[in-house]
Amino acid sequence: MSSNVGQNYPYTRETEPERAAAVEQAAARFDGLRDRIASEATPLPVADRDELWWVWACPDDGALGRLHVAGYARDRHAVYAICDNCGKSFLR
Ligand SMILES: [Zn+2]
Numbered sequence: 001m002s003s004n005v006g007q008n009y010p011y012t013r014e015t016e017p018e019r020a021a022a023v024e025q026a027a028a029r030f031d032g033l034r035d036r037i038a039s040e041a042t043p044l045p046v047a048d049r050d051e052l053w054w055v056w057a058c059p060d061d062g063a064l065g066r067l068h069v070a071g072y073a074r075d076r077h078a079v080y081a082i083c084d085n086c087g088k089s090f091l092r
Helices: 016-029 033-040
Strands: 010-014 053-057 066-073 079-083 089-091
Touching (some): 033 066, 033 079
Antiparallel strands (some): 066 079
């Protein structure tokens, strides 16, 4: 079965330590990702960091990857999320 339906809906949730670890792992794995996050997103405010964060299935790699919140998009009112499987970034 192949379908894009539902891939914009959250897949699960994760705690702040899980989110931070996932972003750190992805940043270490993909060249340039750390710089891309720094240039395209603003860091999450400390006040937000004890929340549960949404996790999405990646729309670009057959939903193998999970999108983790890495910050807020600089130019838009959106969450900036990065994929732990393909290294791409998405606005959510
Ligand atoms: Zn992906």
